[in-house]
Amino acid sequence: MMLLTGGSACGKSSYAEALCLRFSMPRYYIAAMRPYGEGSEEKIARHRTMRADKGFVTVERYTGLSGLLLPHRGIALLECICNLTANEMFDEQGNIKDPFDAVISGVATLYRQCRHLIVVTNDVGSDSKGYDPGTRAYIRALGRINATLAGQADHVYELVCGIPIPLKGELLP
Amino acid sequence: MLLIVGGEGSGKRSFAKTLGYLEEEMADGILDHRPVLFHLEQMVFRDPECIDSLLPRLAEKELILCNEVGSGIIPVDHRERLCREATGRLCVLLAGQANCVVRMVSGLPMVIKGSLPCRS
Incomplete structure (x- = not known):
């Protein structure tokens, strides 16, 4: 399993997709981003265009990854843990629950069905704005999930300006 | 072209000076004749449509x-x-064209692409 982290628009998706293309096996794109808020449709459309003709089967799954069944063993790209965590944590009625188990067991279920899994996440704990308690709880939950996934992953890279910086494991040639 | 990225106050300009660049050669968020541009992010924040x-x-x-x-x-x-x-996207594009990319962390330069140029 590989974990890719980095800030907004640092080239994580492009790098992950290019990596998937190196393998000739079924390619799955697990999309966790729920279309919500201004600009989300455009972002989803942009990512969809990027994946067009790359042979990805897109599976939209906003929560409950533990119940996901992939038809074949191949390579999966899960994007991204920040969305999945938020979806598992907050519901539309404003309830908050700890997303840790759902995200971690969901990723484990996905990984069992894949030959290779690339997981994209984001670093959201590095700013100084005063957030409400719910957002602070989200930041901490995502930090804990990222640390757990990094512990499980063979490779962890941070993407900076499209350049992978190995944080764990060797850089793939 | 050399690209230096890093957080606010991470030591980018101080490092540029160690490479031989002078303060007066550095343009603050404007495009002019000077060889160095800093605060590129402020130009993008003024007009995010302008990156192309x-x-x-x-x-x-x-x-x-x-x-x-x-x-x-x-x-x-x-x-x-x-x-x-x-x-972010502009930096990915610039990094693709740059001979060298440096990322500053706590004033420490980390060369993440190419090697540092010698300025004669």
Whole structure:
């Protein structure tokens, strides 16, 4: 399993997709981003265009990854843990629950069905704005999930300006 | 072209000076004749639509410094999100063209692409 982290628009998706293309096996794109808020449709459309003709089967799954069944063993790209965590944590009625188990067991279920899994996440704990308690709880939950996934992953890279910086494991040639 | 990225106050300009660049050679968020441009992110935040037209002019610079603005909670405000993403994408494009990319952390330069140029 590989974990890719980095800030907004640092080239994580492009790098992950290019990596998937190196393998000739079924390619799955697990999309966790729920279309919500201004600009989300455009972002989803942009990512969809990027994946067009790359042979990805897109599976939209906003929560409950533990119940996901992939038809074949191949390579999966899960994007991204920040969305999945938020979806598992907050519901539309404003309830908050700890997303840790759902995200971690969901990723484990996905990984069992894949030959290779690339997981994209984001670093959201590095700013100084005063957030409400719910957002602070989200930041901490995502930090804990990222640390757990990094512990499980063979490779962890941070993407900076499209350049992978190995944080764990060797850089793939 | 050399690209230096890093957080606010991470030591980008101080490091540029150790490479031999003078304060008066550095333009603060404007495109002019000077060989160095810093605060690139402020130019993008003024007009996030401008990145395609900026790219060829930026490619003529010797040195570009840009704050990393993509970390932290993704802002609720649509324009702020667009600006952060435009800055990130522009840096990916610049890094692709750059001979050398340096990332500053706590004043320490980390060369993440190529090797540092010797300025004669």
